[in-house]
Amino acid sequence: MTALAASRDRVFHERVAGPERRRDSDNEAEARRPLSDDLLRQLATRAGISPEWTDQAGKLHSVSPGTLRAILAAFGLETHGEGELREALAAGEQRANAAAEARFTTTRIGQIVVLPVRGEAGSRVEITLEAGERRLVVALESQNGMLTLPSFDIPGYHTVHLPDGDVTVAAAPERCTTFADLNDGRPGFGLAAQIYSLRSPHDGGIGTFAGVAALGRKAARLGADALAISPVHALYGASPSHFSPYSPSTRLFYNPLHADPEAVFPPGFVAAVIAEEGLGGTMEALAAEPLIDWPLASPLRQRLLHALFRRLREHDALATQRAAFEQALAEASPLLRSHAVFEVLHASELLRDPAAWHWRGWQEVYRDPDSVEVAAFAEAHAEEIEYQIFLQWLTGRSYGQAQQICREGGMKVGLIADLAIGMDASGSHAWSRQQEVLTGLSVGAPPDYYSAEGQSWGLTTFSPRGLAASGYAPFIETLRASLRHVGGIRIDHVMGMSRLWLVPEGASAVDGAYVAFPAETMFRLIALESWRHRAVVIGEDLGILPDGFRGYLRGQGVAGLRVLRFERDDHSYIPPADWDPAAAALTTTHDLVPTAGWWAGSDIDDGEQPQALQEQRAWDRGIFWGSLEREGLVQGERPAPEETEPVVDAAIRYIARSPCTLKLLAIEDALAIRTQPNVPGTTTEKPNWRHRLEGEAGELLDDAKVRERLAHLGPERGEG
Incomplete structure (x- = not known):
């Protein structure tokens, strides 16, 4: 686990700073600010960097000049002297115009289209819709001289043909596809599970899509419409000790450790290979453990996958599978090939120097993915690169089969993927697409009541300016890979x-600043890809949010989260009838102790002030039990801390009473267990991202008590 997990330790109640703000400096101090600082703040504002931020207490803080300069430098704007500042201001204007050179814009259906080029009203313009239909339209009057076209009535990526070149218009629907759209307005429910925790035959101690498919098949029979899973982004094949699913090397490809070979190879073939390779004993021993031993289980699984790759190339009985892989190999995109090269090169460099974890620590000739030396390396390691492409092909096939099983079982949604907020700056994406990401900055969170020093998660993200200049291609690719x-x-x-707290490399998290992202453009693209894939979108909207942000999400058709543990004030829980119908209702999340563990106090360590924490928990139990009583869900004396099952059952019935169209139940609460997948703010102190559930994935829901809990959320579907 990386520092990203600490993000879950932010305040989960939605708090917005009030109008009363206490400024760090008075008017006289403002007057004494050097001219260069004024220019710096002006440049930062134009670049989307807020020179001020407000904490939870309503106090306004000024961002230091050093932080502003570091973030501007990451944007490619040097600001050391007054002359450079003025040059950067001019360059900023030029870059704003340069963004139009991407010849890409977004709109909504029903809205007029303003293109990033100049044009005259009344001119005739030819358009090709994404589906191939050709149209001829007449340009409208424009107040600013930009070419303005009538609105589109069909979503899609449409092409406007102009004398000086085409312009792409991403015409988004009014909002994302919602669960209500898929289920004719009726409510439904789903489960949420960590893929690595699911047991299935031959998994060798790491959950695979075989477990996902087995759980999905059973959940569908019991009436579930969705199965949300943990991120399956690519990590680092050469470094199994880096296993946090929220710190990916790239979000464009998958973690092959979760591949299910039996989704591709004939029945019995994988078991035979395991026996031939002498892997069975160790795989069975690791599979029996309650915790994943990533450093042992990962190389073992790689041995199996590599053995399957060799046999695919050699075995006559695998002609069909080999033909399918060879087609995938021939069609492999430059992005995929770059990722494959990174994986092989990363392993090679770590063998040369175990400290060369970051690609910036590699031999200099390999730091540029387009160098002659990298091309020569790829040619010399062609078979290893093919193996990496095989891993992605195998994982994609098994991923797709798991989704097919869920849908064939009757689920309206099927699998819900988890899209991490960023990528590791040391990884594949940052190396192969250096112009797209912010170098020298880390995504994080400002100081709050739960983390006085703020948080820096060690992740990078897309450059807002780079996104605009590239026609948002990296963001669109990321959405499509996840969907x-x-x-x-x-x-x-x-x-x-909408905005991210970015921290300069080497600085403390408190020395960050908010950077604005083009929210409307990005949400238009999210809506368009949601429409194209007929997929629902859920947004993790916990923590400190700008005023009105949840309402904005609702308007975008993005379902926020309403987590029972946080839907309360100091005296009671918010009645379920008052919850937002457009949000998804949850009893808990992977970053919280499950309901049984919360009631039992299993998350309270013998650290600082354990007695005070136990007393606070006892008070909170009383508030929760009282709220359950007011809803008529329980009666009688409050159960003892060890009597957890009645509380879990009541919590599930509580969210079931909400008008939220979709309810998502963590598998830990469905089983009424106390295991917490991840403890925010910890690394090796807790076994984060390592817990495995007891029993085979396809049998987890067989217990009568589990079925009763699910029945509160919806009726069984049966075998049909």
Whole structure:
């Protein structure tokens, strides 16, 4: 686990700073500010960097000049002297105009289209819709001289043909596809599970899509419409000790450790290979453990996958599978090939120097993905690169089959993927697409009541200016990669579509600043890809949010989260009838102790002030039980801390009473267990991202008590 997990330790109640703000400096101090600082703040504002931020107490803080300069430098704007500042201001204007050179714009259906080029009203313009239909339209009057066209009535990526070149218009629907759209307005429910925690035959101690498919099949029979899973982004094949799913090397490709070979190879073939390779004993021993041993289980699984790759190339009985892979190999995109090269090169460099974890620490000739030396390396390691492409092909096939099983079982949505907020700056994406990401900055969070020093998660993200200049291609690619095999996505830290707290490399998290992102453009693209994939979108909107942000999400058709543990004030829980119908209702999340563990106090360590924490928990139990009583869900004396099952059952019935169209139940609460997948703010102190559930994935829901809990959320579907 990386520092990203600390993000979950932010305040989960929605708090917005009030109008009363206490400024750090008075008017006299403002007057004494050097001219260069004024220019710096002006440049920062134009670049989308806020020179001020407001804390939870309503106090206004000024961002230091050093922080502003560091973030501007990451944007490619040097600001050391007054002359450079003025040059940067001029360059900023030029870059704003240069963004139009991408010849890309977005709109909504029903809205007029203002293109990033000049044109005359009354001119005739030819358009090709994404589906191939050709249209001829007449340009409208424009107040600013930009070419303005009538609105589109069909969503899609449409092409406007102009004498000096084409312009792409991404015409988005009014909002994303919602669960209500898919289920004719009726409510439904789904489960949420960590893919690595699911047991299935031959998994060798790491959950795979075989477990996802087995759980999805059973959940569908019991009436579920969705199965939300943990991120399956690519990590680092050469470094199994880096296993946090929220710190990916790239979000464009998958973690092959979760591949299910039996989704591709004939029945019995994988078991035979395991026996031939002598892997069975160790795989069975690791599979029996309650915790994943990533450093042992990952190389073992790679041995199996590599053995399957060799046999695919050699075995006559695998002609069909080999033909399918060879086609995928021939069609492999430059992006995929770059990722494959990174994986092989990363392993090679770590062998040369174990400290060369970051690609900036590699031999200099390999730091540029387009160098002659990298091309020569790829040619010399062609078979290893093919193996990496095989891993992605195998994982994609098994991912798709799991989704097919869910849908064939009757689920309206099927799998819901989890999209991490960023990518590791040391990884594949940052190396292969250096112009797209912000170098020298880390995504994080400002100081709050739960983290006085703020947080820096060690992740990078897209450059807002780079996105505009590239026609948002990296963001569109990321959305499509996440949506390829699923019926929905959960966007982690969805506020990042609007603004992110960025911290300069080497600085403390308190020395960051908010950077604005083009929210309307990004949400238009989210809506368009949601429409194209017929997929729902859920946004993790917990923590400190700007005023009105949840309402903005609602208007975008993005379902926010309403987590029972946080839907309360100091005296009672918010009645379920008052919850937002457009949001998804949850009893808990992967970053919280499950309901049984919360009631039992299993998350309270013997650290500082354990007695005070126990007393606070006892008070909170009373508030929760009282709220359950007021809803008529329980009666009688409050159960003892060890009597958890009645509380879990009541919590599920509580969210079931909400008008939220979609309810998502963590598998831990469905099973009424106390295991917490991830403890925010910890690394090696807790076994984060390692817990495995007891029992085979396809049998987890067989217990009568589990079925009763699910029945509160919806009726069984049966075998049909």
